Amino acid sequence: MRHFLDVDDLKPSELARILNLATDPKPPQVLAGRGAALLFEKPSARTRSATELAVVQLGGHPVYIGPAEVGLDQRESVEDVTRTLACYNAVIGARVFAHSTVERMAAVSEVPIVNLLSDHAHPTQAVADLLTMRAESGHLEGLTLAYVGDANNMARSLAYAAGLSGMALRIASPAGYAFKESDLRRMRRHGCEPVQVENPDDAVRGADVVYTDVWASMGQEQEAEKRRQDFAGFTVSRRLMAQAAPRAVFLHCLPAHRGEEVEAEVIDGPRSRVWPQAANRMHAARGLLLWLLEQGG
Numbered sequence: 001m002r003h004f005l006d007v008d009d010l011k012p013s014e015l016a017r018i019l020n021l022a023t024d025p026k027p028p029q030v031l032a033g034r035g036a037a038l039l040f041e042k043p044s045a046r047t048r049s050a051t052e053l054a055v056v057q058l059g060g061h062p063v064y065i066g067p068a069e070v071g072l073d074q075r076e077s078v079e080d081v082t083r084t085l086a087c088y089n090a091v092i093g094a095r096v097f098a099h100s101t102v103e104r105m106a107a108v109s110e111v112p113i114v115n116l117l118s119d120h121a122h123p124t125q126a127v128a129d130l131l132t133m134r135a136e137s138g139h140l141e142g143l144t145l146a147y148v149g150d151a152n153n154m155a156r157s158l159a160y161a162a163g164l165s166g167m168a169l170r171i172a173s174p175a176g177y178a179f180k181e182s183d184l185r186r187m188r189r190h191g192c193e194p195v196q197v198e199n200p201d202d203a204v205r206g207a208d209v210v211y212t213d214v215w216a217s218m219g220q221e222q223e224a225e226k227r228r229q230d231f232a233g234f235t236v237s238r239r240l241m242a243q244a245a246p247r248a249v250f251l252h253c254l255p256a257h258r259g260e261e262v263e264a265e266v267i268d269g270p271r272s273r274v275w276p277q278a279a280n281r282m283h284a285a286r287g288l289l290l291w292l293l294e295q296g297g
């Protein structure tokens with residue numbers, strides 16, 4: 001049995017298999033008569049719907065659990081909630097504040113744990129993004145991804161997804177918002193070596209894909225104003241997009257703040273692929289669930 005807490009839980013061949021399973025037009029009904037618990041400590045538009053529908057497409061029954069319902073570590077410990085949910089469900093997905101919560105779940109779970117976003121990683125989004133990039137270019141190996149913004153949960157999962165797929169990653173972040181040495185060391189161990197710069201132009205020049213995310217993630221709302229100041233100059237604008245390769249596309253995991261990390265003319269413009277990107281969340285979730293259940297989940 002395997003868990004999926006970040007993309008670096010996978011070997012390159014396993015990641016490639018998940019992408020191929022995601023495009024299976026007649027997926028086997030591996031969840032027939034079984035439940036999938038989806039536990040959320042934070043809001044979600046895409047992840048909840050995409051994962052629920054992926055479960056349905058595999059014949060299963062999604063069980064959504066909102067933040068107030070189980071009271072992680074308040075009404076009951078994370079470990080006991082996990083052991084309980086594993087009695088009825090073939091898989092448990094969780095969107096949490098602290099990454100240590102999904103690690104604690106994985107440590108005691110009898111069924112696969114899927115990280116549906118933590119403060120550290122957003123791996124199901126990164127897998128979906130590979131599908132979007134592959135659909136655009138026909139391949140992943142050799143592509144250059146430029147990420148402009150916070151070296152956050154999204155950037156970290158993208159770094160592994162890109163590295164394991166043979167892509168180059170250049171990331172532009174303001175001083176103090178880049179990957180720490182501990183992250184870089186772990187990325188190098190997986191053959192992922194992002195180039196970090198402070199000037200967005202240096203990241204975007206000639207890139208095939210330009211990606212950004214919000215400047216203040218869920219849980220960082222109190223830092224939003226300071227971050228707006230610190231990230232000034234890091235907006236993905238039409239001028240910045242013009243530095244990328246001629247057929248470059250723009251991606252954003254969403255939700256987006258037009259006028260902050262991206263200009264409306266870019267995200268709503270001809271190079272944006274954010275809606276196919278959102279749609280791919282469901283296909284990627286299906287591929288991931290199929291793979292986890294193949295592993296004995």
Ligand code: CP
Pocket residue numbers: 043044045046047048117125253254255
């Ligand atoms: N991209 C993403 O995870 O969206 P939600 O927060 O709406 O699930």
Ligand code: NVA
Pocket residue numbers: 117118122152153154213214216217218253254255
């Ligand atoms: N970095 C963002 C991603 C949202 C999908 C957050 O954690 O809020």
